[in-house]
Amino acid sequence: MRKVVKAVTALSVASSIALAGSVIEAVKVDSLEGVRCGSEVIKQNVKFTPVILYPQTTLRMNDKKANELNKDAKAKEAEVAALTDGKEIALILRWKDKTKDLFDCYCSDKYPDGFAVQFAKDASEPQKLPYIGMGSDGRPVAIYIHKAYKNEIFEPNGNKEVFYQVNPHNVNAFGKELEKFKEEVKKRGFKSYQRAFVSEGFRSMTEIKDNSVHYRTDMHYVEKKGGMWGGMVIRPIEDFYASPSKGEFAVAVAVWDGKELQRDGLKRLSGWFALKLPNGENKELEKVVTEKVDGNVTKGKELAMTNCASCHRWKGADMAPPYMAPNLSNIGGQATAAYIKESIIDPNAVIVPGYNRNAHPNFSWYMVDDKGNRTSTMPPFNYLKEEEINDIVAFMQTLKAEVEK
Numbered sequence: 001m002r003k004v005v006k007a008v009t010a011l012s013v014a015s016s017i018a019l020a021g022s023v024i025e026a027v028k029v030d031s032l033e034g035v036r037c038g039s040e041v042i043k044q045n046v047k048f049t050p051v052i053l054y055p056q057t058t059l060r061m062n063d064k065k066a067n068e069l070n071k072d073a074k075a076k077e078a079e080v081a082a083l084t085d086g087k088e089i090a091l092i093l094r095w096k097d098k099t100k101d102l103f104d105c106y107c108s109d110k111y112p113d114g115f116a117v118q119f120a121k122d123a124s125e126p127q128k129l130p131y132i133g134m135g136s137d138g139r140p141v142a143i144y145i146h147k148a149y150k151n152e153i154f155e156p157n158g159n160k161e162v163f164y165q166v167n168p169h170n171v172n173a174f175g176k177e178l179e180k181f182k183e184e185v186k187k188r189g190f191k192s193y194q195r196a197f198v199s200e201g202f203r204s205m206t207e208i209k210d211n212s213v214h215y216r217t218d219m220h221y222v223e224k225k226g227g228m229w230g231g232m233v234i235r236p237i238e239d240f241y242a243s244p245s246k247g248e249f250a251v252a253v254a255v256w257d258g259k260e261l262q263r264d265g266l267k268r269l270s271g272w273f274a275l276k277l278p279n280g281e282n283k284e285l286e287k288v289v290t291e292k293v294d295g296n297v298t299k300g301k302e303l304a305m306t307n308c309a310s311c312h313r314w315k316g317a318d319m320a321p322p323y324m325a326p327n328l329s330n331i332g333g334q335a336t337a338a339y340i341k342e343s344i345i346d347p348n349a350v351i352v353p354g355y356n357r358n359a360h361p362n363f364s365w366y367m368v369d370d371k372g373n374r375t376s377t378m379p380p381f382n383y384l385k386e387e388e389i390n391d392i393v394a395f396m397q398t399l400k401a402e403v404e405k
Contacts, residue, residue, distance in 0.1 A: 022049050022289070023289075026090075027081075042083070046083065048094070049081065051077075051079065051273060053095070054268060054270070056265055056269045056330070056334070058352060061264075065261060072401075073268075075400065078094065078253065084278065089277070090234045091234075091253075093117070093253050099259045100113070101258025102258075111256070112256070113147070113256060114219075115146055116267075118142070118143045119142045121141060121142060123248065127338045129272055129339065132335055133352070137201050140241075142241035143205070144215055144235065146233075195207055198241055218230075246281050247279055247280025248274050248275060249277075251272070252271065271289070292337070301395045303391055303395075304392050308392070311324045312325045330399065331399050333400035333401070345381065345389070346382070347376035347379070351366050
């Protein structure tokens with residue numbers, strides 16, 4: 001197995017990170033069989049690349065406490081690496097987290113830490129990558145999620161096994177009998193949350209349960225450097241749900257922080273980056289995910305305030321009703337320039353379902369016809385000059401949260 005010099009990266013240095021995405025090169029190893037977080041093959045071979053994860057602020061969650069905890073949330077720097085043995089691809093992620101939050105109860109005021117890795121099904125047309133949140137109509141994604149569960153807790157499971165819900169201190173057992181009881185609790189306890197989904201837009205996310213997807217995930221917490229999570233997804237290079245184009249995948253990662261009551265769409269999310277297999281050569285994909293538009297940011301801000309701020313909100317522009325259109329506060333950290341351009345010229349290309357249309361009937365940003373098809377209430381701004389569009393995109397690429405130190 002060949003060894004490579006580890007890339008020296010500092011999790012606190014955000015200034016060295018490109019404004020757009022990155023290109024992650026997978027290192028070739030002999031085998032990924034049995035590999036988990038912390039395995040020697042990872043320690044000896046990985047080359048970590050910094051990736052910024054921005055607060056997902058498109059929609060505001062209906063949870064007052066969670067919203068307060070995440071108000072003015074900062075972006076988080078993570079590090080990503082990849083390994084491949086020619087048959088499978090391993091995506092490895094690590095990020096700082098001072099608290100280890102585990103799932104140990106079915107309750108509405110406590111949530112676990114977790115992570116997700118999203119693969120675009122097809123990256124052969126990089127200009128039309130899926131919507132970064134959950135894919136989009138005709139542009140599906142495969143999503144792998146792992147959440148941190150504590151498996152020493154046992155709660156009702158419908159099997160009337162109430163005996164194993166008793167606190168060990170109240171069990172009439174000692175020595176080996178007590179250890180046997182604890183082992184049974186552990187067997188019946190919560191197992192790690194590992195799920196694979198396919199999604200083609202908001203509210204279409206569907207768990208894959210027919211054994212047609214083969215993957216494994218892992219998640220491990222270490223106390224060093226003030227606390228850090230490591231996560232990993234291993235899946236076949238080729239399958240029905242996502243395959244590389246010219247030897248490269250389009251990939252995005254996300255993390256949830258249980259301390260901040262994050263779950264579902266309340267998380268930190270990266271933009272698309274290119275995951276490059278050995279000998280991969282998809283220059284168009286690499287160009288799209290790293291593109292920084294050459295435009296006049298000052299003029300772009302003026303144009304955005306004139307053309308966009310009456311419906312959209314972002315930091316520094318909060319005059320529009322909160323339910324009128326998607327919040328753009330972090331679009332510069334999560335969307336490609338190509339996606340932003342497409343949204344300006346052809347708003348119907350990707351419809352992001354908004355808030356409850358019954359609760360906010362005067363502010364819905366899409367309409368639904370008799371057949372259930374959604375169309376955007378935003379008109380196409382294709383009358384703008386190309387230079388003006390580039391200026392707007394250049395400005396919107398600056399819309400992103402500050403990275404936490």
